[in-house]
Amino acid sequence: MKPTSLSKLPVWLAVILTLIMVILVRESAVVICQLLGMAKAANVVGMVAMFLILITWRMVKGLPIWLTRASNILLVDSGFAFLPVSAGAGLLLFALGDELWGVILTMAIxxxxxxxxxxxxxxxxxxxxVDTDTKRKGQS
Structure with a gap:
């Protein structure tokens, strides 16, 4: 893959372009799913659509360096985005009543x-x- 002028984008611009791409795909999925009457599936449809877009892009042209760099930055720095979800799930666990121990056991296993x-x-x-699975009899 030849480096292009886009591969020398500043990090802040690469992050903004990546976020715009994610938001556009997700919001398009929301609109499409609402038109089809299955609004609750929008996040999954958006995720699958983004996956297919990125796989196609990679196979046809190759992913640009700026996209990979910006995605890595967003993934590393967005770890705190899952804390509210985890806290909410923890609170809901205690509302299970008698089923709490079954859920905890299932999660642990x-x-x-x-x-x-x-x-x-x-x-x-x-x-x-030595890997004993591939070792032939009579060899040491």
């Missing part, structure tokens, strides 16, 4: 089992020992 599997795979991948 569905989190711990994948983490345990990932830890096993990571340990195998990162270890310097």
């Amino acid at each position: 569905s989190t711990l089992i994948p983490l345990w599997g990932l830890a096993l795979l990571s340990n195998r991948w990162l270890s310097n020992t």
